[in-house]
Amino acid sequence: MIPTTTAHSGLTLPVLGFGTYRLKGRAGSAAIERAIQGGYRLLDSAFNYENEGSVGAAARAADRHGVERGDLIVTSKLPGRHHAHDAAIATIEESVARTGLASLDLYLIHWPNPRIGQYVEAWGALVEAKERGLVGAIGVCNFLPEHLERLRSETGVLPEVNQVELHPYFPQEEQLAFDREHGIITQAWSPLGRGNDILDRPEIAEIAAAHEATAGQVVLAWAIARGAVPLPKAASAERQRENLGAVDVTLTDDEVAAITALGRADGRLADQDPRVYEEL
Ligand SMILES: NC(=O)C1=CN([C@@H]2O[C@H](COP(=O)(O)OP(=O)(O)OC[C@H]3O[C@@H](n4cnc5c(N)ncnc54)[C@H](OP(=O)(O)O)[C@@H]3O)[C@@H](O)[C@H]2O)C=CC1
Ligand SMILES: O=C(O)C(=O)[C@@H](O)[C@H](O)C(=O)CO
Numbered sequence: 001m002i003p004t005t006t007a008h009s010g011l012t013l014p015v016l017g018f019g020t021y022r023l024k025g026r027a028g029s030a031a032i033e034r035a036i037q038g039g040y041r042l043l044d045s046a047f048n049y050e051n052e053g054s055v056g057a058a059a060r061a062a063d064r065h066g067v068e069r070g071d072l073i074v075t076s077k078l079p080g081r082h083h084a085h086d087a088a089i090a091t092i093e094e095s096v097a098r099t100g101l102a103s104l105d106l107y108l109i110h111w112p113n114p115r116i117g118q119y120v121e122a123w124g125a126l127v128e129a130k131e132r133g134l135v136g137a138i139g140v141c142n143f144l145p146e147h148l149e150r151l152r153s154e155t156g157v158l159p160e161v162n163q164v165e166l167h168p169y170f171p172q173e174e175q176l177a178f179d180r181e182h183g184i185i186t187q188a189w190s191p192l193g194r195g196n197d198i199l200d201r202p203e204i205a206e207i208a209a210a211h212e213a214t215a216g217q218v219v220l221a222w223a224i225a226r227g228a229v230p231l232p233k234a235a236s237a238e239r240q241r242e243n244l245g246a247v248d249v250t251l252t253d254d255e256v257a258a259i260t261a262l263g264r265a266d267g268r269l270a271d272q273d274p275r276v277y278e279e280l
Contacts, residue, residue, distance in 0.1 A: 007160040008183025011137045015224050017042030019233030024051035031235045032058035037065040038240050044231045046077035056099025077110035081280040083118035088125035107135040111279045112147045120154050142274040145178045163187035169267035171260045188223045191230030213249045220246035222259045
């Protein structure tokens with residue numbers, strides 16, 4: 001059993017989920033099904049990943065592994081090119097249809113796309129989709145405090161989830177504090193730094209040795225200790241199992257602080273500052 005965390009709305013999520021970017025087709029679906037079989041219950045996807053079909057197929061096969069549909073949280077995301085109200089509603093309906101499920105459990109705006117300037121309108125569509133039962137819970141990705149404040153002041157509805165880039169080179173201290181204060185669950189994307197050199201750092205290796213854990217487990221345990229929900233992606237059952245083992249690693253406050261200290265001002269993996277980055 002994976003421990004859980006709860007949002008202001010009462011939405012409860014496992015403290016670790018499964019990323020599916022680049023898992024698609026039959027091989028992708030098989031990898032996602034392995035993840036469900038291995039114990040993952042929170043699945044991340046997006047309209048733009050072109051894999052909602054594979055995620056849905058794996059979710060529909062979950063009962064083969066004794067997992068009920070109601071035990072899974074299947075997530076997808078609205079792309080920037082469909083932020084206008086009617087396009088957003090049609091896209092959410094399309095996402096649900098692609099999964100072959102009756103509804104999705106969590107739906108997120110993928111990026112604020114501030115230059116397009118329609119994320120408040122898109123948020124209105126997500127609120128409506130939740131009221132209609134198309135989706136069970138709603139949130140955003142890559143939203144800064146200024147974007148969240150606009151949603152609150154213009155719609156009165158705060159997201160239940162904010163999924164942001166978060167790994168030791170980009171610890172997101174301020175965003176985490178803002179989300180926590182407002183009861184918004186922060187999910188961490190690229191929590192393993194996409195498998196970059198963070199996993200080879202001696203500071204991480206030392207902590208891993210002290211816990212008889214792997215570097216990946218320590219980095220994920222650090223995210224969990226700070227109140228974030230990491231969404232590691234892994235194709236093989238071995239790495240999926242390894243990453244899930246992070247929930248059993250409890251770091252000391254000093255260890256958490258030492259990993260947070262690896263953060264850098266330019267720590268983003270790519271040039272994706274939500275103030276200016278546009279993804280359609
Ligand atoms: N909302 C947003 O804007 C974004 C959301 N996301 C979501 O977040 C998820 C996770 O982020 P992602 O970018 O995939 O990166 P991750 O940080 O999850 O890293 C995935 C990479 O690390 C490798 N890996 C997995 N486990 C281990 C391990 N234990 N040791 C060493 N290497 C490992 C994987 O390889 P292999 O699979 O071969 O094992 C893969 O190459 C995505 O899949 C997606 O669902 C991602 C980016 C943006
Ligand atoms: O993977 C996602 O969810 C994204 O939002 C992409 O921007 C991804 O981070 C990427 O790097 C695409 O080039």
